[in-house]
Amino acid sequence: MCPGPAAMPGKRRLQAAAPVVGEDGFLLLQSQALAEEEAAKTKGEMLTRFLKDKLAKEERSSTLNLHKLSTQWRAVLRETKDKELRQDIEILSQTFARVIDCKDSVIKSLATDLEEAEEQHAQALRSHLHNIDRLLQLQRCRLTCLEEGYGAQLEALKMEFEAERRTILEQHERESCYLRDVALAAEQNYTKNDHEATLNFQSTRDDIKNKSLQEKQYSRMQLGRKAEVLWEQFQRAMQSYTEATEHQKVAFEALKQKDKKSSREIETQAKKLQKLQDSVAATKGQIAAHLRQSEQQNQCVREEKERVLRQLQELKNEMNQARAKAYDSLARLTMQSSAALKVLVRVVEKAQRILRLAEMCRRLETEEEKVLPFYPSSLVEGEQQDARRVLEEMPVEPLAQAVWDYVGLERFWQRFSKAKLEEQALERERAALSQQNQHLRELLRQYLAGISVSHEVLEEPNPLLAIEHKSCVPRELSRARGGCAQGRHGAARPNSLLDPVPCSAGTG
Template sequence: GGGKASLSSPPPHMTEQLFAFSFLKAEEMSSERLGRCRSLLERLRAGLLGGCGGALLRQMPDTVRKMLWTLFSEVKSLVMDVEEAEAQHARALGSHLRNVDRLLQLQRSRLACLEEGFHAQLQVLKAEFETERRAILEQHEDEIRYLQDVVLALEQNYARDDHEATTNFQSARDDIKSKSLQEKQYSRLQLGGKMEGLWEQFHAAIQSYTEATEHWKIAFEGLKQKDVKSCREIEMQAKKLQKLQVVAKARLAARLRENEEQNRHAREEKEAALGQLQELKSQMNQAWAKVHGSLARLTAQSEATLKAVAQAVGKAERVLRLAEMGRRLETEAEKVLPFYLSSLAEGELFDADRVLKEKPAESLGGGLDYVGLERFWQRFNKVRLEERALAQQLAAVSRKNQQLRGLLQQYLEGLSVSPEVLSRPNPLLAVKHKSRVPRACARRHQGAAPPLQPPWGRRLPGPHPQL
């Protein structure tokens, strides 16, 4: 396996050399790189063609050999191109160097011309500068001489002014000295006279003061002796006061104890009075609460009474309105004979009188007209009786209407022929000269029921209303 692999592929170090050589750039190759490339190419050719390299090359496949020879030819052409490029570079470099030499010669000649012009201009500028310098120096010397003359004139003027000022000052000083001496002598004479007068006045004032204060001195001595006596009396009184203070303090302490005892009793009495006051307040609050509760109950009861009275008044007003309405609706016959005779039996009348004569279980309101109420109840009973009679008449009419509806239904069914009709009795069908009409219906048709009259003269079933 290893032998076949070595025959089918070139050695790894040769492949690396080929790839390293193929990736070189021709434009970056210098003379040293070109030499190395040539030596590498020669060593590669010697390795492939000589010794084991030739055998290895012969054992390689055709494609690999073609690729290697193609690579060798390309490398060789690249080397030739590089040699031509180096020759062209050498020629270009020679022409460039010649051009550079020409440029340097031109630059040197230009610099020489410029240097000559510079020196000429420099000489001209030096000459102008020297002329200007000489003119400035001459002007400076003239100005120095002028300033020296000015300084000399100023010094002379200053010396003259100084001499004049000094002489004026000395003369003024002498005048002021003489004037001050004269004024000093004059003021000395005046002050001497004034001092003598003032001295005499001072002696006179001292003499008058001594004469005036002589009796004050005598009084002072007397007061001094009195003061000594007063001091002794004050000391004695102070001792007495100390004794009195001790006694007063003892009495004051006793009084304080008595006052504290009285205050304690007063506080106890005050606390007792406060307790009684609290009890009285609580009792008063309880009384107020009771009064408030009774007042609230009384208010509620009065409101309930007012509501009950209002309801009773409303009922009475409604009764009166109904009575007035009933009176307006009465006929002439009812006005002449308003009520029917009683339909009660003798026993029932006796029971009704007994009930009316019994004492009521509850107290009734006084001042009511029971006779008028009796008439009202009579009217009410009449209305109730009429209502019951009308209800019975309505029921009879309803039953009659129902019967007529049934007969009409039977008649309509008799007109049509159907299995259902044939299965039921048909009133229009006669069998052996016998009618199929029910006997109850025939009886109803033979005699009609008389119209119901209001049972004024007979008793209705049930209890009599409000007798």
């Protein structure tokens, strides 16, 4: 039994649906692969974001912990420093109390010494006033003797002055007569010489007039010759000017010819431009032909694209595997980077400390060190050239290569060595100053012992009472005062403030 006409279109639909189902399956597989790829990609991005968030969180927590540790460490240091300062304050208060007690005792002893010194000064003042009175009496006697001698010498000088005055007046009269005679003779001689000089002047004036006329004629002739020479030079300059203007005319004609030649070149260039426009139109036609060829090539490229897509699926599978390996390496890299960051933080802190120290050192530099920061080399010119040549050669040994990396620190070591040398010099100067200070303290102690009045000081020789020159007091007065002092006090004190101390020449 043959199928009816209604069954024929159903068979056609089944035959047409078969290739459509195969193409849909391929597209479904492709969409599933793309969905899996997108899911893997989103998963990887989420993992990367999670690791980055974790790394940032760890960094924030490490920074916070470091701040907490530094805060607690500062609190501990403050407590220990507070305890040390309190102990130091107690020790200093005890020391201050002891020093105050010592100062009080010294002040009391100095007050007693001052009272004794005032008593001794009053006694010395009384003896000094007595000596002054004796000196005034001696001075009055000396002045009377000097006045008598002055009167006698004045009388003698008056008599000698009168005798000398008479002799001078007589000599003046004689010299006046002699000078009048000399003046008369000189006047006669002057009139004679004046007449002779007048005659000589007239003759010399005539000679000079004649000579000047001759020189005037000679100069007129020379000026005429010079004017002729200058006229010839003017004629030559005028001729050279005319020749130069002729050359400029020739140059103008040459420039005109060059202008015409340039206009012709412009016309040829315009013709070339027209030819180029024609070639552009031909090139556009070739581009249209190339577009038709490119359509055929695009068809081939589409087929190649489908083949490349299949290869892309394979490459994506390989890329997923490589990505998994990359995630593992990224995790290791984050751990290593965190450790490296910590090391770099320590390095940066060390570098900042070095920079702060360098800034402090730069502030402490003197003007001389800013202008000449390094001391001059002690090597001669030949030795410096040899050293420079050795430094420029590339090292071969491992140790020399390691030293080569630190050549840039040579200036630093020079400044460091200079600072060390200055430190040693300052230490030596400090030792010398301390020794000088000790010597001055010893001298001060001797001086204080000399000005203080005590039983021990009175028994020893007093350095302040040594006199290098002889005393102005007469020896008899000194003996008399010594006897009175022995009569009043029983014995003369060896270090009275006005008693001259015998000393040898050149010693105090």
